[in-house]
Amino acid sequence: MKIKMLSKDKKAGKISFEVNGSNPAFMNAVRRIIMAEVPTMAIEEVEFRKNGSILYDEIVAHRLGLIPLKTDLKSYELPQKPEDLQNPKCSLKLSLKVKSEGIVTSGQIESEDKKVVPVFDGIPIVQLLKGQQIEFEATAILGKGKDHVKWSPGIAWYRYDIDEDNVEKPSGKEDPSEKGTSPNPDQQDFVFFVESFGQLSPSQMVDEALDIFEHKLDEFGQRLKDA
Numbered sequence: 168m169k170i171k172m173l174s175k176d177k178k179a180g181k182i183s184f185e186v187n188g189s190n191p192a193f194m195n196a197v198r199r200i201i202m203a204e205v206p207t208m209a210i211e212e213v214e215f216r217k218n219g220s221i222l223y224d225e226i227v228a229h230r231l232g233l234i235p236l237k238t239d240l241k242s243y244e245l246p247q248k249p250e251d252l253q254n255p256k257c258s259l260k261l262s263l264k265v266k267s268e269g270i271v272t273s274g275q276i277e278s279e280d281k282k283v284v285p286v287f288d289g290i291p292i293v294q295l296l297k298g299q300q301i302e303f304e305a306t307a308i309l310g311k312g313k314d315h316v317k318w319s320p321g322i323a324w325y326r327y328d329i330d331e332d333n334v335e336k337p338s339g340k341e342d343p344s345e346k347g348t349s350p351n352p353d354q355q356d357f358v359f360f361v362e363s364f365g366q367l368s369p370s371q372m373v374d375e376a377l378d379i380f381e382h383k384l385d386e387f388g389q390r391l392k393d394a
Contacts, residue, residue, distance in 0.1 A: 180363035182370065185328060187356050194325045194357050200376040201323040203313040206245055207366040208236040208259065208283050212252065212306040219299035227293055232317045234273050235286040236307055238366040245309045252306055259283050259307045266300040283307065286365030320372050321363040328356035
């Protein structure tokens with residue numbers, strides 16, 4: 168298998184690379200692991216101390232859970248039991264206290280760990296009118312996209328690497344993946360795309376997905392030996 172980087176845009180959080188000598192099963196497995204099993208941090212519990220806004224606690228909590236948080240995978244572990252929500256190795260506390268009139272945004276959230284903060288500062292949470300205030304403490308934990316999309320680090324997809332010189336170009340279509348031809352079942356060349364939501368870099372997402380894939384294969388092999 169050969170891999171060649173095609174493009175890398177750090178600012179947009181996107182990468183694409185060419186894979187030669189692979190197959191659809193492997194490409195799809197990596198795609199699924201990236202979106203569903205690479206862990207990230209997200210808010211799981213919220214304790215409201217004051218909420219004078221027009222929105223119910225549940226609505227605000229739901230919005231908080233969907234705010235992407237920059238993730239430091241080296242400092243935190245996946246929780247294995249409910250008590251781990253209080254374990255500093257598995258959880259992180261974030262807080263917010265606002266009394267002023269206006270739109271409350273993600274940039275006003277304070278984190279105990281400066282490495283784990285909202286990816287974007289301008290995500291609106293709620294609007295406060297004159298005399299209203301909001302105060303809460305939230306707990307963020309590592310999780311996986313297969314359990315809830317708020318833990319998904321981004322999206323990944325692939326297409327067959329079609330030789331444009333040997334494919335008739337339909338009018339108005341430039342992407343080789345949209346040229347209306349059936350792919351060769353023996354096709355072994357692909358172009359893979361990864362786009363991050365900001366919690367992790369695209370390269371981290373791919374590296375972590377491959378580590379998870381390797382662990383799954385090792386576990387599968389061990390179970391076959393024990394069977």
